[in-house]
Amino acid sequence: xxxxxxxxxxxxxxxxxxxxxxxxxxxxxxxxxxxxxxxxxxxxxxxxxxxxxxxxxxxxxxxxxxxxxxxxxxxxxxxxxxxxxxxxxxxxxxxxxxxxxxxxxxxxxxxxxxxxxxxxxxxxxxxxxxxxxxxxxxxxxxxxxxxxxxxxxxxxxxxxxxxxxxxxxxxxxxxxxxxxxxxxxxxxxxxxxxxxxxxxxxxxxxxxxxxxxxxxxxxxxxxxxxxxxxxxxxxxxxxxxxxxxxxxxxxxxxxxxxxxxxxxxxxxxxxxxxxxxxxxxxxxxxxxxxxxxxxxxxxxxxxxxxxxxxxxxxxxxxxxxxxxxxxxxxxxxxxxxxxxxxxxxxxxxxxxxxxxxxxxxxxxxxxxxxxxx
Amino acid sequence: xxxxxxxxxxxxxxxxxxxxxxxxxxxxxxxxxxxxxxxxxxxxxxxxxxxxxxxxxxxxxxxxxxxxxxxxxxxxxxxxxxxxxxxxxxxxxxxxxxxxxxxxxxxxxxxxxxxxxxxxxxxxxxxxxxxxxxxxxxxxxxxxxxxxxxxxxxxxxxxxxxxxxxxxxxxxxxxxxxxxxxxxxxxxxxxxxxxxxxxxxxxxxxxxxxxxxxxxxxxxxxxxxxxxxxxxxxxxxxxxxxxxxxxxxxxxxxxxxxxxxxxxxxxxxxxxxxxxxxxxxxxxxxxxxxxxxxxxxxxxxxxxxxxxxxxxxxxxxxxxxxxxxxxxxxxxxxxxxxxxxxxxxxxxxxxxxxxxxxxxxxxxxxxxxxxxx
Numbered sequence: 001x002x003x004x005x006x007x008x009x010x011x012x013x014x015x016x017x018x019x020x021x022x023x024x025x026x027x028x029x030x031x032x033x034x035x036x037x038x039x040x041x042x043x044x045x046x047x048x049x050x051x052x053x054x055x056x057x058x059x060x061x062x063x064x065x066x067x068x069x070x071x072x073x074x075x076x077x078x079x080x081x082x083x084x085x086x087x088x089x090x091x092x093x094x095x096x097x098x099x100x101x102x103x104x105x106x107x108x109x110x111x112x113x114x115x116x117x118x119x120x121x122x123x124x125x126x127x128x129x130x131x132x133x134x135x136x137x138x139x140x141x142x143x144x145x146x147x148x149x150x151x152x153x154x155x156x157x158x159x160x161x162x163x164x165x166x167x168x169x170x171x172x173x174x175x176x177x178x179x180x181x182x183x184x185x186x187x188x189x190x191x192x193x194x195x196x197x198x199x200x201x202x203x204x205x206x207x208x209x210x211x212x213x214x215x216x217x218x219x220x221x222x223x224x225x226x227x228x229x230x231x232x233x234x235x236x237x238x239x240x241x242x243x244x245x246x247x248x249x250x251x252x253x254x255x256x257x258x259x260x261x262x263x264x265x266x267x268x269x270x271x272x273x274x275x276x277x278x279x280x281x282x283x284x285x286x287x288x289x290x291x292x293x294x295x296x297x298x299x300x301x302x303x304x305x306x307x308x309x310x311x312x313x314x315x316x317x318x319x320x321x322x323x324x325x326x327x328x329x330x331x332x333x334x335x336x337x338x339x340x341x342x343x344x345x346x347x348x349x350x351x352x353x354x355x356x357x358x359x360x361x362x363x364x365x366x367x368x369x370x371x372x373x
Numbered sequence: 374x375x376x377x378x379x380x381x382x383x384x385x386x387x388x389x390x391x392x393x394x395x396x397x398x399x400x401x402x403x404x405x406x407x408x409x410x411x412x413x414x415x416x417x418x419x420x421x422x423x424x425x426x427x428x429x430x431x432x433x434x435x436x437x438x439x440x441x442x443x444x445x446x447x448x449x450x451x452x453x454x455x456x457x458x459x460x461x462x463x464x465x466x467x468x469x470x471x472x473x474x475x476x477x478x479x480x481x482x483x484x485x486x487x488x489x490x491x492x493x494x495x496x497x498x499x500x501x502x503x504x505x506x507x508x509x510x511x512x513x514x515x516x517x518x519x520x521x522x523x524x525x526x527x528x529x530x531x532x533x534x535x536x537x538x539x540x541x542x543x544x545x546x547x548x549x550x551x552x553x554x555x556x557x558x559x560x561x562x563x564x565x566x567x568x569x570x571x572x573x574x575x576x577x578x579x580x581x582x583x584x585x586x587x588x589x590x591x592x593x594x595x596x597x598x599x600x601x602x603x604x605x606x607x608x609x610x611x612x613x614x615x616x617x618x619x620x621x622x623x624x625x626x627x628x629x630x631x632x633x634x635x636x637x638x639x640x641x642x643x644x645x646x647x648x649x650x651x652x653x654x655x656x657x658x659x660x661x662x663x664x665x666x667x668x669x670x671x672x673x674x675x676x677x678x679x680x681x682x683x684x685x686x687x688x689x690x691x692x693x694x695x696x697x698x699x700x701x702x703x704x705x706x707x708x709x710x711x712x713x714x715x716x717x718x719x720x721x722x723x724x725x726x727x728x729x730x731x732x733x734x735x736x737x738x739x740x741x742x743x744x745x746x
Contacts, residue, residue: 036701037694043705044689066672066697074675074693082689299439302447316417316455320447321410324439328409331704332416 001188001215002247008361012239012266015356018216018247020054020086020138021185022078027247027268028352030259030345031056031088032276036065037081040276041335042342044083050311050339051346054086056271059131059141060095064114064121068134076136088271089132090251091141091192092123094220098146105145107162125166126173133177137187141218142170144192149225156196163194164208171212188215190249196221197230199237206241216247219267223253232261239266256285256348256372260365263352275345279338282326285345287371293337298323311343312336374561374588375620381734385612385639388729391589391620393427393459393511394558395451400620400641401725403632403718404429404461405649409438410454413649414708415715417456423684423712424719427459429644432504432514433468437487437494441507449509461644462505463624464514464565465496467593471519478518480535498539499546506550510560514591515543517565522598529569536567537581544585561588563622569594570603572610579614589620592640596626605634612639629658629721629745633738636725648718652711655699658718660744666710671696684716685709 006015018025032039032047035058039047047055057077062068074080077087096103100112100121109124125143132140144163147156174189191214195201209217219238222231235250242248249269250262259270275285282294286306293305304314305322313322313336325333348368355364379388391398405412405420408431412420420428430450435441447453450460469476473485473494482497498516505513517536520529547562564587568574582590592611595604608623615621622642623635632643648658655667659679666678677687678695686695686709698706721741728737 036697036703038698038703038705041704041708043685043709045685061701065701066693070673070693070697073673074691080691080694082694300443300446312416312418318447318453320439320443321453321455324409324443325411328434328438330409330411331414331707332411334704335414335708336416 002245004245006357006359008356009359010362011264013263013352013356013361014266014268015353016247016268018268020188022084022086022138025053025086026353028259028263028349028356029053029269030349031269031271032342032345033058033271033273034081034083035061035273037062037071037077039338039342040280041331041338042276044081046312046339047083047342048085050343051350052085052342053346054088054138055083056088056090057081057135057137058092058095059089059128059135060092060099062089062135063092063131064116068131072134072136078136086138088139088269089135089137089141091128091143092131093141093144093192094146094252096123096146097148105162107165109143110145125170129170129173129177132187133174139188139190139216140174141190141192142167144194144220147194147196147221147224149197149221151196153196153198153201156194156198156201160195160201160205163192164205167191167209167214168212171214190214190216190218190247192218192220192251193238193242194221195238197226197234199234202234202238203241206238210241210243214246216249216269217242218249218251220251222250223258228258232265235262235265235267256345257369259348260352260368263356264361264365275341276338279341280334282322282333282337283341284337285341287368289372293319293322293333294326295323305337305340306344309340309343311340313340313343375618377618379730379732381729382732383735384637386636386725386729386734387639387641388726389620389641391641393561395457395459395511398426398459399726401632401636401722401729402426402642403722404642404644405715405718406431406644406646407454407456408434408646410435410444410450412711412715413653414704414711415649417454419685419712420456420715421458423716424723425458425715426719427461427511428456429461429463430454430508430510431465431468432462432501432508433465433472435462435508436465436504437489441504445507445509451509459511461512461642462508462510462514464501464516465504466514466517466565467519467625469496469519470521478535480538482516483518498543502543502546502550505560506547512561512563512589513547514563514565515540517567517593520567520569520594520597522570522594524569526569526571526574529567529571529574533568533574533578536565537578540564540582540587541585544587563587563589563591563620565591565593565624566611566615567594568611570599570607572607575607575611576614579611583614583616587619589622589642590615591622591624593624595623596631601631605638608635608638608640629718630742632721633725633741636729637734637738648714649711652714653707655695655706655710656714657710658714660741662745666692666695666706667699668696678710678713679717682713682716684713686713686716
């Protein structure tokens with residue numbers, strides 16, 4: 001399922017190929033986020049043109065609307081949203097613990113009220129496996145408890161215990177779903193390491209997930225407010241104990257500089273709303289840093305966002321036009337800058353992979369950050 | 374500039390080719406509206422894929438934001454918005470009389486306050502020619518006074534006098550701009566017939582514009598609240614007096630049935646916000662009438678908007694998915710349905726042209742309306 005092609009000699013960075021039911025993914029890879037089954041403002045054709053290999057979609061949101069049964073009846077999430085390449089769905093844990101209200105967590109599962117209409121729901125690890133089985137995404141996640149930052153160690157330890165127990169139940173139920181259905185093209189099931197900012201808890205989480213044996217491992221509960229240096233330390237402390245032959249996915253991260261730091265520490269997969277969220281607000285990523293196209297200085301700047309960029313937006317439109325579209329509130333603005341940003345991220349990851357394969361990752365990182373900062 | 378290819382034997386319908394500085398337009402044609410220099414939610418590539426031959430853009434809006442000088446510096450509106458085919462710009466008259474506030478019209482021109490920031494502006498027929506000269510659109514319009522419905526005949530008569538005087542001044546100033554600049558590739562200047570719902574005023578307006586001699590003639594001040602039958606009568610009463618060799622443009626109309634009725638009466642060009650405005654709100658045009666994709670009945674309707682439709686939306690997405698996107702407020706919904714609607718309108722006009730060329734327009738109209746209603 002995962003094959004490592006090159007290991008960088010001077011860092012933990014590596015290039016790999018992840019095989020899924022909907023094709024191969026070259027890692028390290030960045031996954032644009034399609035919360036409701038659509039990467040905001042972009043259609044599948046545009047995503048592919050940007051070089052997108054795999055997208056992420058949110059189980060919590062799709063479970064609430066339109067409901068996994070509607071998507072199952074459509075023939076699965078791929079058919080429903082007309083995306084032919086791989087899809088990873090998250091567990092919903094993060095959303096239950098950040099969006100939903102009146103949350104009550106117990107060992108059996110978690111009860112909550114929908115952030116949309118206040119309706120009551122009860123999710124168990126088993127139910128979350130079933131939802132993602134119906135969605136028929138390529139990579140699925142077990143329900144986990146996502147902690148805020150900071151959190152007291154005793155609570156983090158009890159929570160880790162629960163998340164680990166849920167992971168075990170998830171794996172068991174996942175297997176039974178496939179035994180019943182006799183479907184050959186299996187989803188990949190990743191385990192999520194929690195443990196807040198406590199290295200010993202992270203280590204324990206990692207080791208106990210290894211026993212259960214997942215197809216890949218995620219680092220959850222980071223990028224929730226902790227200092228960057230703490231996050232990097234935790235990544236190092238966790239990666240050390242994970243199965244080196246399995247893919248490692250750092251959830252919800254991040255800025256271009258975070259991607260480089262994390263690739264250096266051995267991370268293979270990323271997802272983040274930053275390129276699309278920034279795009280909608282006028283923020284465009286370039287090799288010379290982030291710019292804001294709403295700024296008055298772009299009024300008569302007839303250059304593209306980045307000279308030499310090969311994306312549809314940069315090939316056709318100037319900063320002056322994009323600034324105009326934002327100032328008159330045309331939704332085309334959001335789409336054009338999101339498209340550029342998704343292309344920028346895909347291109348960055350492609351360059352990272354090329355650098356690793358030439359054993360030049362650390363030099364690439366240095367050069368990139370010198371220009372970018 | 375305008376060549377009539379076929380005249381329908383059983384109606385006033387005709388097929389023509391309109392030559393502009395940015396290529397030919399086959400008529401009858403529908404122009405999607407790009408108010409701020411962008412057809413809402415769609416990029417130029419998508420518009421072309423839908424079969425769009427020409428778009429309309431609003432002088433009033435572009436004059437206020439970003440300002441015609443910004444667009445001139447970009448190399449004209451085509452370069453600014455990256456649209457290579459013809460563009461028609463309106464005169465701003467309609468917007469000054471419907472959007473702006475504290476309007477004061479006098480013979481010299483019209484003073485108003487911007488609907489955006491309340492800033493004061495004074496537009497004269499000469500200024501409006503200069504703005505459109507800077508925009509470098511292909512077809513331009515002279516400033517006119519756009520009347521509400523209903524309006525007393527004495528006021529309508531005085532207003533027509535003014536609009537006619539403005540038309541004369543516009544033509545004169547237009548010629549002088551070209552004499553000064555020595556630009557070869559001239560814009561086309563159309564005259565606008567006003568006269569409210571009074572056939573004799575319309576006739577007078579038409580005859581006096583003919584004396585000035587324009588490249589084409591517009592019917593303005595319709596679709597402003599008058600009954601449909603009145604509008605059709607006015608179209609007939611006006612078309613009768615226009616130069617039969619020149620293109621006729623019915624401004625701001627309309628629904629598919631209006632297009633058919635007007636083509637029958639000899640109209641060659643149309644523009645309207647309906648396909649995009651409806652698209653953004655979930656309204657989709659089909660050969661069996663308009664449907665609203667927000668409707669709960671589409672929850673698990675896995676058919677496209679229209680079976681057999683060749684647009685990107687229908688080739689890739691179901692009503693169930695589109696309904697979901699509207700219900701979760703994804704802007705992709707607006708784009709996908711706008712795209713379908715623009716394709717529907719372009720396709721309708723293409724079918725109308727084919728029917729006229731086969732002398733089957735009246736049968737086509739009957740068949741279309743039987744299904745559509």
